[in-house]
Amino acid sequence: MNIKDKVVLITGSSRGIGRKAAILYAEQGAQVIVTYCKSKEEAEQVFSACNVHAKAYLARLDVGDSSSIQELVEKVKSEYGGLDILINNAGVLTEKLFAEQTPEEIRSQVEVNLLGLMNTICAFLPLLEGQDEAVIINVASRLAKKIVERKAVYAATKHAVRAFTQSLALELPPYIRIYCFNPGLTATGMTNYQGADPLQVAQVLLEAGKETLGKKSGEDIDVDELLARVR
Numbered sequence: 001m002n003i004k005d006k007v008v009l010i011t012g013s014s015r016g017i018g019r020k021a022a023i024l025y026a027e028q029g030a031q032v033i034v035t036y037c038k039s040k041e042e043a044e045q046v047f048s049a050c051n052v053h054a055k056a057y058l059a060r061l062d063v064g065d066s067s068s069i070q071e072l073v074e075k076v077k078s079e080y081g082g083l084d085i086l087i088n089n090a091g092v093l094t095e096k097l098f099a100e101q102t103p104e105e106i107r108s109q110v111e112v113n114l115l116g117l118m119n120t121i122c123a124f125l126p127l128l129e130g131q132d133e134a135v136i137i138n139v140a141s142r143l144a145k146k147i148v149e150r151k152a153v154y155a156a157t158k159h160a161v162r163a164f165t166q167s168l169a170l171e172l173p174p175y176i177r178i179y180c181f182n183p184g185l186t187a188t189g190m191t192n193y194q195g196a197d198p199l200q201v202a203q204v205l206l207e208a209g210k211e212t213l214g215k216k217s218g219e220d221i222d223v224d225e226l227l228a229r230v231r
C-alpha cells in the first residue's frame with residue numbers, strides 16, 4: 001500500500017515502539033493519529049514531530065474504556081471520513097510470578113492487550129470497511145508463540161491476540177488485511193530499556209503497513225527473524 005496521505009491510527013503512540021512508528025509513518029506522508037492514555041506531554045512531542053511531515057492529529061485514547069474508543073471513532077469519522085491503517089500497539093506488562101500478581105494487574109493486562117484491541121477493531125471496522133483497501137496490524141509479541149515464566153498473563157493475552165488475528169482474517173473481506181506483528185525484546189519503558197532498538201522494530205512495523213513483507217492476511221510478522229536477515 002502506498003501510505004502517502006493515508007490515515008493511520010496507532011494506539012499507544014506516546015512512547016516506545018508506537019512513538020517511533022508514528023514518526024516513520026509521518027515521514028512517508030501518512031496522516032498519523034497519535035494517541036496517548038497517560039503520557040500527554042510525550043504524545044504532544046510525537047504529534048509535533050509528525051505534523052512537520054504531514055497533517056497529524058492528537059487524541060487521548062484509553063483502549064480499556066469503550067466510551068473513549070467510541071469518542072475517537074466519532075472524531076476520526078468527522079475529521080477524515082475513514083481509516084486506512086489501524087495499528088493496535090497499546091500494551092502493558094506486569095512481569096512477576098502469577099501468584100504475586102494482583103487482580104488489578106491481571107485485569108489491566110487482559111483489558112488493554114486483548115479486550116482493548118478487540119474493542120478497538122470492532123469500533124473502527126465500519127471506517128476501515130468504507131475504504132478501497134485497509135490494513136489492521138495487531139502488535140502481539142514473540143511471546144505469542146513461546147512460553148516463559150513470570151509473564152503468564154501477558155503471554156496469555158498475546159497468544160490470544162495471535163489466535164484472534166488468524167481467525168478474524170478468515171472473516172474479513174479480502175480488501176481488509178490483518179497481521180500479527182511479533183516483536184522480540186525491545187528497549188522501551190516496558191523492558192527497562194533492554195533489547196533491540198525500537199526504531200528498528202518500528203521500521204519493520206512501517207513495512208508491515210506498506211505490505212512489502214510478502215505476508216498473507218492473518219500471518220505472523222516475526223520481527224527478530226526479519227531483523228536477523230538484514231544484520
Ligand SMILES: NC(=O)c1ccc[n+]([C@@H]2O[C@H](COP(=O)([O-])OP(=O)(O)OC[C@H]3O[C@@H](n4cnc5c(N)ncnc54)[C@H](OP(=O)(O)O)[C@@H]3O)[C@@H](O)[C@H]2O)c1
Pocket residue numbers: 011012013014015016017018035036037038039040061062063064088089090091092112139140141142182183184185186187188189190191195
Ligand atoms: N518492548 C518489548 O520488548 C515488546 C516486545 C514484544 C511486544 N511488545 C508490544 O509492543 C507494544 C508496544 O510496547 P512498548 O514496548 O512500546 O511499550 P511502552 O513503551 O511501555 O509503551 C506502551 C504504550 O501503550 C500505551 N498504553 C498503555 N495503556 C494504555 C491504554 N489503556 N490505552 C491506550 N494506550 C495505552 C502507553 O500510553 P501512555 O504512556 O500514554 O499511557 C504507551 O504509549 C505493546 O503491545 C507490547 O506488548 C513489546
